[in-house]
Amino acid sequence: MNAIEINGLKKKYSDFTLEDISFSLPEGSILGLVGENGAGKSTTINLIMNAVSRDGGTVTVLGTDNRSEEFKKTKEDIGIVLDEAYFPPVISPVNVNSIMKYTYQNWDEHKFFGYLKKFALPEKKKFKDFSRGMKMKLAIAAALSHDPRLLILDEATSGLDPIIRDEILDIFKEFAAKENHSILLSSHIVSDLEKLCDYIAFIHAGKLVFCEKKEVVLDKYALSEHTTLEDIIVFLAKGERLG
Amino acid sequence: MKALLIKDFYTLVKQMKMFIVLILIFAILPGTSLTAFAVIYCAMLPMTAISYDENCKWDKLAVMMPYSAKSLVFEKYVFGYALIAASAVISLLSEAVLSVIRGTEFGIGSLGMIAAVICVALVMQAINLPFIYKFGVEKGRFVYLVVFVAAFALIGVAGKGNDLSGLVSIVHWNPVFLACALLVVTALLNVGSILLSERFYLKKNRN
Numbered sequence: 001m002n003a004i005e006i007n008g009l010k011k012k013y014s015d016f017t018l019e020d021i022s023f024s025l026p027e028g029s030i031l032g033l034v035g036e037n038g039a040g041k042s043t044t045i046n047l048i049m050n051a052v053s054r055d056g057g058t059v060t061v062l063g064t065d066n067r068s069e070e071f072k073k074t075k076e077d078i079g080i081v082l083d084e085a086y087f088p089p090v091i092s093p094v095n096v097n098s099i100m101k102y103t104y105q106n107w108d109e110h111k112f113f114g115y116l117k118k119f120a121l122p123e124k125k126k127f128k129d130f131s132r133g134m135k136m137k138l139a140i141a142a143a144l145s146h147d148p149r150l151l152i153l154d155e156a157t158s159g160l161d162p163i164i165r166d167e168i169l170d171i172f173k174e175f176a177a178k179e180n181h182s183i184l185l186s187s188h189i190v191s192d193l194e195k196l197c198d199y200i201a202f203i204h205a206g207k208l209v210f211c212e213k214k215e216v217v218l219d220k221y222a223l224s225e226h227t228t229l230e231d232i233i234v235f236l237a238k239g240e241r242l243g
Numbered sequence: 244m245k246a247l248l249i250k251d252f253y254t255l256v257k258q259m260k261m262f263i264v265l266i267l268i269f270a271i272l273p274g275t276s277l278t279a280f281a282v283i284y285c286a287m288l289p290m291t292a293i294s295y296d297e298n299c300k301w302d303k304l305a306v307m308m309p310y311s312a313k314s315l316v317f318e319k320y321v322f323g324y325a326l327i328a329a330s331a332v333i334s335l336l337s338e339a340v341l342s343v344i345r346g347t348e349f350g351i352g353s354l355g356m357i358a359a360v361i362c363v364a365l366v367m368q369a370i371n372l373p374f375i376y377k378f379g380v381e382k383g384r385f386v387y388l389v390v391f392v393a394a395f396a397l398i399g400v401a402g403k404g405n406d407l408s409g410l411v412s413i414v415h416w417n418p419v420f421l422a423c424a425l426l427v428v429t430a431l432l433n434v435g436s437i438l439l440s441e442r443f444y445l446k447k448n449r450n
Contacts, residue, residue, distance in 0.1 A: 049306070049307045051306040051307055051448075052448075052449055052450065053449045053450065072309050072311060073309070075307070075308060075309040076309055078307075080304070080307040082303060082307070084300065085304075086299060086300050086304040087299065087301070087304075088254045088295060088296075088299050088301060089299055090254055090257035090258055091250070091253050091254065091257070098249055098253075099246045099249050099250045100246070101246075102245040102246035102249060103246040103308055103309065103310070104309065126257075152307075
């Protein structure tokens with residue numbers, strides 16, 4: 001089964017169009033969505049979560065059409081981390097627990113407080129007094145504490161220093177190691193994707209350039225054994241720009 | 244819904260401790276105008292909660308979680324209703340306690356007055372929230388103010404040289420009929436307002 005299956009996805013804005021995006025994320029895998037800022041990665045994620053209405057195509061997440069009534073229940077199995085944590089600044093992790101236990105039926109507060117301990121996050125400190133790394137760790141703790149089968153991460157590591165980023169990537173690896181756990185990770189930090197992903201989908205100016213296994217991409221486009229995924233993406237992006 | 248109410252409660256309590264203490268004092272102090280201020284001020288608090296949501300971009304996260312668009316909008320109304328009810332109950336209790344201390348009768352007049360103030364607060368909230376969902380908090384607040392001033396100006400202009408005694412005579416209608424009419428109008432306005440707010444919310448956030 002595919003954790004995510006997208007066919008012919010379209011979305012038109014006055015200044016940007018996402019055209020005919022099709023790819024799938026096999027269950028138990030990690031797919032990296034890569035592209036420049038404004039390429040359409042966040043739009044794709046918003047469309048996957050049915051947070052914005054699409055103009056065409058189909059989206060199935062964990063076997064459920066994302067426009068169906070049942071999708072609200074499917075969201076219980078999806079952990080979300082966006083580019084910012086977006087919690088109200090005055091609340092503390094203890095308050096986050098109180099809110100989330102009435103949001104997710106599967107919310108496991110022992111797991112949540114376990115993550116707080118593991119990430120060395122103070123339970124009663126206000127969110128506004130957290131560093132960016134701490135904020136993202138809190139968002140990850142919240143996303144992992146309702147026993148999701150799928151993690152969707154939209155630029156979750158951007159703006160973080162390399163040490164924190166590495167710590168966070170380890171958390172994602174740990175999640176993905178469990179059976180049937182899948183991750184869709186959007187980022188423009190290609191080195192993160194290279195470390196973590198099984199599949200790479202490259203979006204450029206609203207169009208999908210390719211979606212293939214990471215090894216296939218490296219085999220197909222690498223000029224030497226030293227060529228990195230980042231080199232390939234930069235090379236392809238420049239090529240696409242030049243037509 | 245419960246999760247959203249808890250979130251708004253935490254946010255508001257922590258951001259507005261002083262204001263909430265003032266509302267409590269106004270609700271407890273004797274005098275109809277202070278009570279009215281406390282209850283009506285509570286009708287404005289859902290707008291404040293939306294403003295906090297806008298500032299921290301909570302909606303970006305909320306639409307990804309298992310909340311429906313309907314529950315995201317309806318919760319703000321319920322939050323307002325709960326605050327209005329709480330301030331009205333505090334006002335009533337303080338009136339009752341004061342009447343015992345003074346040895347005066349706690350009459351139907353006090354109850355009627357608070358009921359009327361509750362209706363005014365509910366109507367204000369019903370008119371206010373669709374503007375906020377349509378235009379956002381900053382613009383919405385301004386448009387709401389303009390509409391209110393324009394409505395009063397219109398009444399003023401209409402009243403100049405015209406006989407408004409018919410309008411004034413409403414006060415002398417049967418009080419039970421008047422109360423029922425007020426309740427029906429308030430309920431209808433709120434139902435219409437919720438439907439309109441949902442529509443504006445979806446249009447703004449789903450496109």
